[in-house]
Amino acid sequence: MHSESYLLETGGDKLYSAALLSTGKVITMASPDRYDVAIIGAGAAGLMCAITAGQRGRKVVVLDQGKRPGRKILLSGGGRCNFTNMYTSAENYLSENTHFAKSALARYTQWDFQALVDKYNIPWHEKTLGQLFCDNSSQDILNLLLDECQESGVEIRSRSTITGVEQTPEESFAVMTDGGWVEAESVVLATGGLSFPTMGVSDLGYQIARQFGHDVTGTRPALVPLTLAPELLSHYQPLSGVSAEVIASCNGQSFRENLLFTHKGFSGPAILQISSYWQPGQKISINWLPDINTQEWLEQQREERQRVTLATLLAEHVSRRLAKVLTEQILAEQADKPIAQWRKGVLERVAEQLANDQILPAGDEGYKKAEVTLGGVCTRQLSSKTMESRLQKGLYFIGEVVDVTGHLGGFNFQWAWASGYSAGMYA
Numbered sequence: 001m002h003s004e005s006y007l008l009e010t011g012g013d014k015l016y017s018a019a020l021l022s023t024g025k026v027i028t029m030a031s032p033d034r035y036d037v038a039i040i041g042a043g044a045a046g047l048m049c050a051i052t053a054g055q056r057g058r059k060v061v062v063l064d065q066g067k068r069p070g071r072k073i074l075l076s077g078g079g080r081c082n083f084t085n086m087y088t089s090a091e092n093y094l095s096e097n098t099h100f101a102k103s104a105l106a107r108y109t110q111w112d113f114q115a116l117v118d119k120y121n122i123p124w125h126e127k128t129l130g131q132l133f134c135d136n137s138s139q140d141i142l143n144l145l146l147d148e149c150q151e152s153g154v155e156i157r158s159r160s161t162i163t164g165v166e167q168t169p170e171e172s173f174a175v176m177t178d179g180g181w182v183e184a185e186s187v188v189l190a191t192g193g194l195s196f197p198t199m200g201v202s203d204l205g206y207q208i209a210r211q212f213g214h215d216v217t218g219t220r221p222a223l224v225p226l227t228l229a230p231e232l233l234s235h236y237q238p239l240s241g242v243s244a245e246v247i248a249s250c251n252g253q254s255f256r257e258n259l260l261f262t263h264k265g266f267s268g269p270a271i272l273q274i275s276s277y278w279q280p281g282q283k284i285s286i287n288w289l290p291d292i293n294t295q296e297w298l299e300q301q302r303e304e305r306q307r308v309t310l311a312t313l314l315a316e317h318v319s320r321r322l323a324k325v326l327t328e329q330i331l332a333e334q335a336d337k338p339i340a341q342w343r344k345g346v347l348e349r350v351a352e353q354l355a356n357d358q359i360l361p362a363g364d365e366g367y368k369k370a371e372v373t374l375g376g377v378c379t380r381q382l383s384s385k386t387m388e389s390r391l392q393k394g395l396y397f398i399g400e401v402v403d404v405t406g407h408l409g410g411f412n413f414q415w416a417w418a419s420g421y422s423a424g425m426y427a
């Protein structure tokens with residue numbers, strides 16, 4: 001094939017290289033660094049991919065715009081990194097194609113990552129529901145990844161913002177950075193999502209995907225607190241900081257975890273989880289008494305304790321403050337009436353509302369407070385085995401930039417490790 005990359009001699013003996021890109025643009029710089037694999041993004045997925053490719057003997061560079069790699073890892077899990085989940089399966093992920101994640105998750109499992117953590121003697125514990133956290137700090141996980149990178153000969157370049165990726169006529173890629181360009185045989189986009197913009201996010205991954213003909217699904221904040229309109233908020237705001245175990249449901253999904261009242265609405269694991277399934281304008285259902293058949297319970301109480309009020313009854317199962325607010329919310333001016341004096345139909349209505357309270361959120365707190373981005377690079381045009389583009393040889397997408405979004409509980413990191421490993425085996 002006729003090569004359109006060439007060397008220029010410009011006075012003296014200094015060599016410059018130039019390449020005519022697919023777009024017709026000619027780029028020049030002092031001999032570009034050449035790599036087998038250039039990974040854009042030094043987050044969980046990018047670092048895992050780098051380690052895996054480096055271990056295969058590939059010459060790897062990881063480029064990241066941040067001052068240092070793995071910033072979201074440090075922030076994660078309240079500083080203790082919920083690095084995986086013992087019960088990981090494809091059911092813990094949202095995607096247009098719910099089967100897509102299966103292959104990578106089977107290739108690199110939660111047990112594989114746990115073994116790596118154990119190799120470094122990092123102390124960890126299961127917090128709840130299979131969620132594995134560091135005993136000490138997220139820094140332990142980042143140190144592990146950086147040590148593995150070093151051992152595999154991976155080069156990490158921080159403060160390197162990528163502005164574009166283009167194909168060279170030699171079927172390699174030119175990765176344009178704010179400080180020149182590097183050439184690589186394979187390029188892996190591990191640029192993450194749009195959540196937590198203070199961490200320095202960008203939509204480069206989506207842009208590059210579109211540039212090479214990929215579809216990108218609509219994206220929106222997920223694992224995000226929900227807000228309430230002023231009237232409803234005025235009832236719940238006094239509970240700000242209180243949490244209660246509930247079942248939150250929406251669109252056929254239910255999560256039994258804690259709900260946390262905030263000064264803007266609802267948060268806590270149950271709400272973060274259901275936020276990924278909720279669509280603006282829809283109601284969510286809250287079961288405030290998940291262990292109780294509310295109808296039978298109220299009927300029995302009416303028989304046995306005729307003078308008892310709802311607030312007193314509820315306070316036997318939830319905090320006194322929540323009992324008071326729920327009572328006022330459900331019974332309004334009848335809140336002080338003993339159960340035996342409730343008019344016909346009230347008991348049924350109270351039972352229904354306690355078990356299936358229909359709440360209309362006003363919105364969510366946006367990317368600023370979202371743990372992840374729902375949607376992303378469409379899985380249809382990616383190989384589930386290798387994460388390689390089906391449209392452009394040598395181009396890979398991994399981690400959160402792909403339309404695979406995990407539940408809360410270590411699943412997003414497990415996807416980052418698994419997809420990073422899968423691409424690293426082939427890139």
Ligand SMILES: Cc1cc2nc3c(=O)[nH]c(=O)nc-3n(C[C@H](O)[C@H](O)[C@H](O)COP(=O)(O)OP(=O)(O)OC[C@H]3O[C@@H](n4cnc5c(N)ncnc54)[C@H](O)[C@@H]3O)c2cc1C
Pocket residue numbers: 040041042043044045046063064065066069070071072073075076077078081082083084160161162163190191192193195196199200201202203204370371372398399400401409410411412413414416
């Ligand atoms: C507060 C918080 C807590 C979380 N806690 C957990 C948890 O405990 N467990 C869990 O499983 N998940 C958790 N998550 C989600 C998890 O952090 C992400 O899903 C995961 O980090 C995604 O990894 P990634 O490598 O795909 O992307 P990221 O970690 O986001 O990395 C992407 C990298 O690409 C770089 N980049 C982007 N654009 C460019 C560009 N143009 N040029 C150069 N570099 C670029 C960014 O600087 C960044 O370093 C949490 C998220 C947040 C926000």
